[in-house]
Amino acid sequence: MIKPYAITLKPGTSLSNLTGTWRTERPVYLDRLPPCNNACPAGENVQGWLYHAESGDYEQAWRVLVEENPFPAVMGRVCYHPCEGQCNRGKLDSPVGINSVERFLGDEAIRRGWKFSLPPDSSGKKVLVVGAGPSGLSAAYHLARMGHEVEIQEAGPMAGGMMRFGIPKYRLPRDVLDAEVQRIVDLGVRLRLNSRVDNIAQGMQNFDAAFLAVGAHIAKRAFIPAGDATHVVDAVSLLRSMEGEEKPMLGRRVVVYGGGNTAIDVARTARRLGATDAIIVYRRTREKMSAHDFEIEEALQEGVMIKWLSAIRQAGEGQLTVEKMVLDDKGMPVPTGEFETMEADSLVLALGQDVDLSLLEGVPDLEIKNGVVQVSASMMTGYPGLFAGGDMVPSERNVTVAVGHGKKAARHIDAYLRGTSYEPHSKHELADYEKLNTWYYSDADKTVRPMLDIIRRQTSFDEVQGGLDETTALFEARRCLSCGNCFECDNCYGVCPDNAVIKLGPGKRFKFNYDYCKGCGLCAAECPCGAIKMVPEEI
């Protein structure tokens, strides 16, 4: 029997119709670099650890965090969090409180006694670290985790460097610092205190490599003629003496000279020591001040006063001579010839710090410029096997940068010890705000950390900023937009009109079925976090 054409074919499924051939562009999954990660001087995978914190797995979050930085509880208190400045959520409502979640994780780790996973088998190599500040401890931590034997030689009586002798207690309680240092020592790092290295060339003879991180702790002086009776001290020794039993005597009216964070620290410390007036004298204006804005703000709240556009010319008994300044068109201060006097029981100079380079004498091929040691991109000095980081090399000077140096140096030292070279991963492209589809994020304002009552702040060394509790920390973590990195929201899987996205199950993300994907681009347009990109098909 001859059938009409229309009923000669057997029923079939549309799966035999490979619509993928229509495509001119294909979607691809990618990880873009979140701006927080990009901004972190210590190279933390911020988005990565927030991902685990979001689901309440704080231990895993902490473990991802300490892959890069062994000091979350310290960081959560003293880091100036440039990550938050770059956070894409800032363009939506306010940045994610990354720093406060970090502190929560750090405190949680101390409270629960989480330990670092133990290093692999020993490499048999020995590395000397000079200086137990943030940079040295960070390097020691990473080197130990790579299986190297590490010895830290520290000139001072306690570990921590500027974290202990520079940052006041009201910002960083010492039990927190001690706990995080101890955890590094528990990795098998040998910490020798009161052990000054006078000559590094000799000191490193029994080691395969050395990392120098002696910091910058010699206070800069300005020439100020001072009578014998005037009490003039430098900020470094003042903050250092705060660690001793005898608290320094500053009097009731304390003047601090300088415009950096140290000046602010000293003025706030003076208030806590009982000064009725703590006055910062600075040659330029607030906009030019190198101290961070929120610290200036906190200091002003505590009653610290700031005298702008003023230079101290002379320190007499109980009083200072101050010259008024104006800014020239380049923003530099110029004297006006107008003088005034102000009363002061003591004057603290917070004018910056220099590096003690004496231990480098006799080391060949070193380059020293502007008082700091020059290093290559791999943090190595001109002398083979001698690396350096922290405040003693050219860079911004803060704890987070120092920790980052320690990590970077450790990686290069590890490669040096293996006779190879360390090639950092090429950076992913940046996940900027334009790559996000912010429609999908819940509206949620930032949780503000509780601030200590102002009276208690002025009179005690209790910590000023409180921490988040678990609910608020979880809320804060969940404000993360997960920029550039898939967080398995299922949008691509849902919005594909062609069922061409395959869900691989929890933690395994998705893949495209290019047999059927027509390349419409809906998945990329509706991906909240910018983890899909359309690329032209090659013809």
Next chain:
Amino acid sequence: MGFQTIKFYQTGTYTVGNRLLLPDQRSVQAGESRSNSINSGHRACQGCGEALGARYAIDAAMAESDNRLIAVNATGCLEVFSTPYPESSWQVPWIHSVFGNAPAVATGIAAAMKVKGKKDVRVVAQGGDGGTTDIGFGCLSGMFERNDDVLYICYDNEAYMNTGVQRSSATPPAARTATTMPVGPEPGNPFGQGKNLPEIAMAHGIPYVATATVADLRDLEYKVKKAMKMHGARYIHLFVPCPLGWGTASSDTIRIARLAKESGLFPVFEAEHGEITGVLKIRRKVGVEEYLMPQKRFAHLFGSHSHPEMVIRIQEIADRNIRKYGLLDEEAA
């Protein structure tokens, strides 16, 4: 609105899924075991809102009916692109009616199931706006009036797309179609009186009427599931942008649907027995220009020979919707 929004879990219920929600709080579409009622290999254009809307809706109906579902399909894009002889993309029992009689065919199937005592088998009928608001309107009204046990879903893409983008009674004012060219003093589709089918359905006093868009999956799934829990005549009007007919980028389908809702031009609400019981509020209000400008069918309203007075009239329609349905929160207003 009965739909329970969940806030603060990063993306809450805005995204299709959310790993932070409990399994029973997740959407049907997020599940690996969703029925994919309309499967890969169909011949819809890139970024087709109707193909997406149909899978969203029928998957939800399948989940709610324990996969005991028969789907009737009027002639139209959905039928043509999903089932070119001898292939079909449908993974549900599916029957193709002619253009205008899907409601009547569905009525017949529902009656047959009743006679056979198959109480668990549910019936869904679906059609485009042409098959629903024009050609099938009589059958549909009859189905409503008799309160037959059928859920009718209209996929509204605002013109006859399958036959080459001709005007339907759901085509909005000023839109260019093959039969309403952008010429003359009032280019595009005349303003006319409009034909608001959800309200006509409500006027029948049937148990359930709802509108939804492909931009709010959780709202759509909630409405389909709710309708499936009820018996009698039910109607869901689903807004599905058409990249081909509207002249939009294939990747813009969901964004356009979102803008239709956020501008107030497409009010999203639900009603029981003729009374409105819930409204999906506008979250980030936009002017109608933001919705109109990305669409080439409205291109003649903008540019060198623009028609701002027509844009104003369209904005008035949106404003009237906002007032009438209470689309703005008091504090947002």
